[in-house]
Amino acid sequence: MIKITLPDGSVKEFAAGITPMDVAKSISEGLARNVISAAFNGTTVETTTPLTTDGSLVLFTWNDEGGKKAFWHSTSHVMAQVLEEMFPGIKLTLGPAIANGFYYDVDFEEHKITDADFKKIEDRVLEISREKHEFKLRPVSKAEALEVYKDNVYKTELISNLEDGTITFCDHSNFTDLCRGGHIPNTGIIKAMKIMSVAGAYWRGDEKNKQLTRVYGISFPKQKDLTEYLELLEEAKRRDHRKLGKELELFAFSSKVGQGLPLWLPKGAALRDRLEQFLKRAQKKAGYEQVVTPHIGQKELYVTSGHYAKYGADSFQPINTPAEGEEFLLKPMNCPHHCEIFNVRPWSYKDLPKRYAEFGTVYRYEQSGELHGLTRVRGFTQDDAHIFCTPEQLDEEFKKVIDLVLYVFGSLGFENFTAQVSLRDQEDREKYIGSDENWEKAENAIINAAKDKGLNTVIEYGEAAFYGPKLDFMVKDALGRQWQLGTIQVDYNLPERFNLTYKGSDDQLHRPVMIHRAPFGSMERFIAILLEHTAGNFPLWLMPEQAIILSLSEKYEIYAKKVLDLLENHEIRALIDNRNETIGKKIRDAEMQKMPFMLIVGEEEEKNGTVSIRRHGQEGKGNVTVTIEEFATIVSEEINKTLKVFTV
Numbered sequence: 001m002i003k004i005t006l007p008d009g010s011v012k013e014f015a016a017g018i019t020p021m022d023v024a025k026s027i028s029e030g031l032a033r034n035v036i037s038a039a040f041n042g043t044t045v046e047t048t049t050p051l052t053t054d055g056s057l058v059l060f061t062w063n064d065e066g067g068k069k070a071f072w073h074s075t076s077h078v079m080a081q082v083l084e085e086m087f088p089g090i091k092l093t094l095g096p097a098i099a100n101g102f103y104y105d106v107d108f109e110e111h112k113i114t115d116a117d118f119k120k121i122e123d124r125v126l127e128i129s130r131e132k133h134e135f136k137l138r139p140v141s142k143a144e145a146l147e148v149y150k151d152n153v154y155k156t157e158l159i160s161n162l163e164d165g166t167i168t169f170c171d172h173s174n175f176t177d178l179c180r181g182g183h184i185p186n187t188g189i190i191k192a193m194k195i196m197s198v199a200g201a202y203w204r205g206d207e208k209n210k211q212l213t214r215v216y217g218i219s220f221p222k223q224k225d226l227t228e229y230l231e232l233l234e235e236a237k238r239r240d241h242r243k244l245g246k247e248l249e250l251f252a253f254s255s256k257v258g259q260g261l262p263l264w265l266p267k268g269a270a271l272r273d274r275l276e277q278f279l280k281r282a283q284k285k286a287g288y289e290q291v292v293t294p295h296i297g298q299k300e301l302y303v304t305s306g307h308y309a310k311y312g313a314d315s316f317q318p319i320n321t322p323a324e325g326e327e328f329l330l331k332p333m334n335c336p337h338h339c340e341i342f343n344v345r346p347w348s349y350k351d352l353p354k355r356y357a358e359f360g361t362v363y364r365y366e367q368s369g370e371l372h373g374l375t376r377v378r379g380f381t382q383d384d385a386h387i388f389c390t391p392e393q394l395d396e397e398f399k400k401v402i403d404l405v406l407y408v409f410g411s412l413g414f415e416n417f418t419a420q421v422s423l424r425d426q427e428d429r430e431k432y433i434g435s436d437e438n439w440e441k442a443e444n445a446i447i448n449a450a451k452d453k454g455l456n457t458v459i460e461y462g463e464a465a466f467y468g469p470k471l472d473f474m475v476k477d478a479l480g481r482q483w484q485l486g487t488i489q490v491d492y493n494l495p496e497r498f499n500l501t502y503k504g505s506d507d508q509l510h511r512p513v514m515i516h517r518a519p520f521g522s523m524e525r526f527i528a529i530l531l532e533h534t535a536g537n538f539p540l541w542l543m544p545e546q547a548i549i550l551s552l553s554e555k556y557e558i559y560a561k562k563v564l565d566l567l568e569n570h571e572i573r574a575l576i577d578n579r580n581e582t583i584g585k586k587i588r589d590a591e592m593q594k595m596p597f598m599l600i601v602g603e604e605e606e607k608n609g610t611v612s613i614r615r616h617g618q619e620g621k622g623n624v625t626v627t628i629e630e631f632a633t634i635v636s637e638e639i640n641k642t643l644k645v646f647t648v
């Protein structure tokens with residue numbers, strides 16, 4: 001008998017050789033119908049793999065990431081089968097699942113795949129799928145595998161790197177592929193499939209190798225899921241922050257300035273400033289002090305911090321002074337600078353915690369191919385802060401940071417998030433700096449704080465930074481996509497490296513603990529995500545302009561100006577559209593600019609001292625006529641709904 005531990009912690013005994021599918025059946029027939037993949041002791045297995053030792057088993061359905069991965073990878077087998085059928089003689093290489101769907105890298109030899117082939121491939125994939133072929137994993141010897149693929153240099157290379165005795169083929173229908181596993185039970189559940197695109201891809205990602213064709217696809221258990229997915233993609237295109245950033249005149253890039261270096265236009269700069277002021281106000285209440293540090297630092301500083309050893313060779317190279325032989329690096333991180341601020345004078349335990357905050361701009365080299373709008377850039381500003389505290393204060397400080405992060409998310413309309421606790425890789429501890437004891441202390445502090453704050457938490461092993469464990473907030477946006485936003489990290493390492501000390505109540509010198517935290521992450525990335533989340537309709541308190549006054553004709557210009565002055569008295573950001581255009585045109589343009597309120601003024605309004613309000617995106621709802629005072633109340637009530645006062 002073997003003992004199988006299930007995710008809920010329950011342990012069941014089974015005869016050795018039981019399969020994950022049989023375990024599912026022993027739980028319920030309903031579950032068994034939905035199970036499409038499984039993991040045993042953290043490794044993906046087939047639902048038909050005999051289990052022969054004690055261990056923990058996770059059963060995946062389509063709703064789990066593990067289920068989707070198996071589903072998509074299995075579809076890549078069927079697609080490969082169809083490609084081989086349609087283009088005889090092509091050479092297959094690798095076909096993994098990715099975040100959304102799968103790809104297969106193919107050497108098409110003399111053939112060429114074009115858009116015109118997609119539909120035919122999709123239809124044939126579904127035709128084969130309907131035949132309900134089982135995926136069967138079969139062990140083969142290395143010699144046999146090499147013989148089968150003697151005409152395929154790519155598979156031969158893959159097989160050569162595998163150990164004899166560990167090699168498996170996967171069979172379905174009349175098709176066989178070299179594969180280590182992770183399949184759904186049979187092709188019958190693949191009900192919708194689409195080829196998304198083809199692109200060039202070098203074998204093994206090395207440009208010295210031959211360029212292959214990467215065929216991207218996605219598949220679903222229901223046609224409806226595919227339709228929804230394609231609609232979501234269309235909506236994502238409409239909300240692309242690069243497109244909205246241009247339309248709303250927030251930021252731009254210039255090839256002269258350099259790629260990956262965003263330029264903030266006046267409206268974007270104002271938006272950034274508003275976000276900064278918002279966070280600064282909350283931070284002030286939470287006991288943070290603002291500091292400012294330079295954009296470069298001596299190479300030695302980053303050698304001390306360990307950043308140079310970790311990133312030096314793969315980042316911007318040192319800047320040399322013309323005469324003194326000094327070497328400087330563009331600042332990749334603010335932390336070393338803040339450590340040196342802490343080191344300026346001696347501290348007593350009574351002075352701690354010290355909380356230094358800086359909107360610090362840092363520079364990190366990214367390959368040009370990796371750059372993407374504001375989400376992958378070479379220069380960006382972190383809403384950074386470092387807290388130096390005693391080990392006894394760590395738990396409390398960590399909780400306070402969580403409170404601040406939750407306040408930020410709440411004010412910006414991010415309600416759907418999970419907290420990912422990133423701990424060390426349990427197998428490979430070599431790659432981390434610092435003692436086991438300190439790591440355990442830090443890991444426990446994070447887990448406890450997350451639990452205490454009632455966060456929806458997932459624990460990921462092996463995802464910690466090299467210098468300490470961390471808590472990342474993973475936010476779901478309006479399109480259901482997941483983004484990593486705010487991060488909080490505990491660090492026992494930098495205080496060692498910078499020899500930071502404080503005098504304890506025992507009159508001895510002690511090491512403070514350091515917390516790195518950035519609720520937004522970076523201003524650039526955060527604004528990009530916020531743009532796509534809100535489609536440019538930011539919370540009212542953050543909108544560049546909250547209202548636009550549209551005069552029915554030039555006759556009402558003076559009244560429009562009077563309205564603007566009154567709004568300014570109420571601290572409402574507004575402007576006037578006085579152009580000699582029709583009211584219809586003015587409204588259309590204001591809608592395009594995503595103006596939250598359009599205030600129409602004409603004869604009636606002037607006579608009564610009112611404005612006629614039209615809300616963005618509420619065409620045909622009819623206008624409401626109110627006094628300026630009433631309008632100001634509407635605005636402040638809406639703002640107060642999202643923007644609460646931060647309290648500690």
Ligand SMILES: [Zn+2]
Nearest residue numbers: 170179180181
């Ligand atoms: Zn496979």
Ligand SMILES: [Zn+2]
Nearest residue numbers: 334335386516
């Ligand atoms: Zn830091």
